[in-house]
Amino acid sequence: MNKIELKNVGKRIAVVSGKGGTGKSTFSTLLALSLAAKGERVGLLDIDVHGPNIPLMLGIEGKNMGVDSNKRLLPVKAEPNLKVVSTSFMLKKDQALIWRGPLKSNLIKQAVEQTDWGSLDFLIVDNPPGTGDETITLTQLIDLNGAIIVGTPQTASVYDVRKAVNMMKTVNVQVLGLVENMSYCICPHCKEKIDLFGKGRIKQLAKEEKVPFLGEIPIDIKLREMADKGGIKLNNLNPKIKKTINDIIKNIGNKSF
Ligand SMILES: Nc1ncnc2c1ncn2[C@@H]1O[C@H](COP(=O)(O)OP(=O)(O)OP(=O)(O)O)[C@@H](O)[C@H]1O
Numbered sequence: 001m002n003k004i005e006l007k008n009v010g011k012r013i014a015v016v017s018g019k020g021g022t023g024k025s026t027f028s029t030l031l032a033l034s035l036a037a038k039g040e041r042v043g044l045l046d047i048d049v050h051g052p053n054i055p056l057m058l059g060i061e062g063k064n065m066g067v068d069s070n071k072r073l074l075p076v077k078a079e080p081n082l083k084v085v086s087t088s089f090m091l092k093k094d095q096a097l098i099w100r101g102p103l104k105s106n107l108i109k110q111a112v113e114q115t116d117w118g119s120l121d122f123l124i125v126d127n128p129p130g131t132g133d134e135t136i137t138l139t140q141l142i143d144l145n146g147a148i149i150v151g152t153p154q155t156a157s158v159y160d161v162r163k164a165v166n167m168m169k170t171v172n173v174q175v176l177g178l179v180e181n182m183s184y185c186i187c188p189h190c191k192e193k194i195d196l197f198g199k200g201r202i203k204q205l206a207k208e209e210k211v212p213f214l215g216e217i218p219i220d221i222k223l224r225e226m227a228d229k230g231g232i233k234l235n236n237l238n239p240k241i242k243k244t245i246n247d248i249i250k251n252i253g254n255k256s257f
């Protein structure tokens with residue numbers, strides 16, 4: 001598969017994990033919104049063909065991409081600085097996909113190749129769970145600058161994060177770091193910190209795999225409610241999570257990649 005030249009598109013970062021439901025889409029959304037709020041021009045590409053959730057999380061479900069005079073797709077604007085392309089804009093709502101690998105790859109290829117992103121500082125790509133067709137297609141289609149791997153601290157997730165790290169190493173994509181999501185929760189009654197799924201497991205894995213650890217995101221009911229209602233807003237975000245995302249942006253901003 002020939003690589004697609006993405007002119008005027010700056011840093012391309014894939015958000016991946018070996019496992020489902022670790023918070024990739026939530027993290028991609030938070031990262032994209034936070035970068036955009038800092039004045040960066042951001043594209044968010046959702047290549048989860050089976051469960052594209054980014055439009056829901058940004059409150060832009062059901063919107064349509066435009067087409068320009070050269071028949072190129074125009075992303076949906078979620079914020080003045082944030083353009084979104086999701087496979088969900090290309091599929092009928094509630095359409096279950098029974099497509100096999102090559103068809104999925106074609107849909108992703110179409111989303112990447114036929115979109116007019118304009119000029120971007122960052123392109124964040126939210127991947128489906130696992131290390132399957134979609135992520136492989138992505139690495140074959142685009143020169144990625146790096147990957148951020150999002151995991152939760154349970155043993156099963158830790159195993160799968162390790163697989164994702166190894167996959168990125170195999171395809172020569174720099175692992176920018178690991179993020180531990182759902183690290184802990186604060187009891188709303190007594191304010192005690194509860195390590196629901198274990199403690200520090202992703203940080204430990206980062207050490208073992210010799211990749212950076214980027215930070216911990218707690219379980220946060222408001223974040224889940226905002227995502228479910230359709231529309232994560234930075235204004236309503238737990239300040240701790242806001243700080244973690246901003247620290248991650250600083251951290252990756254200091255890297256040459
Ligand atoms: N830190 C958090 N606190 C509370 N809820 C969260 C947090 N992170 C994610 N969630 C919720 O967990 C669910 C799964 O998150 P999300 O969809 O981002 O995971 P995912 O890794 O993208 O899943 P998939 O593998 O299916 O693509 C969502 O309902 C989301 O709102």
Ligand SMILES: [Mg+2]
Pocket residue numbers: 024025026048051053126127128
């Ligand atoms: Mg997802």
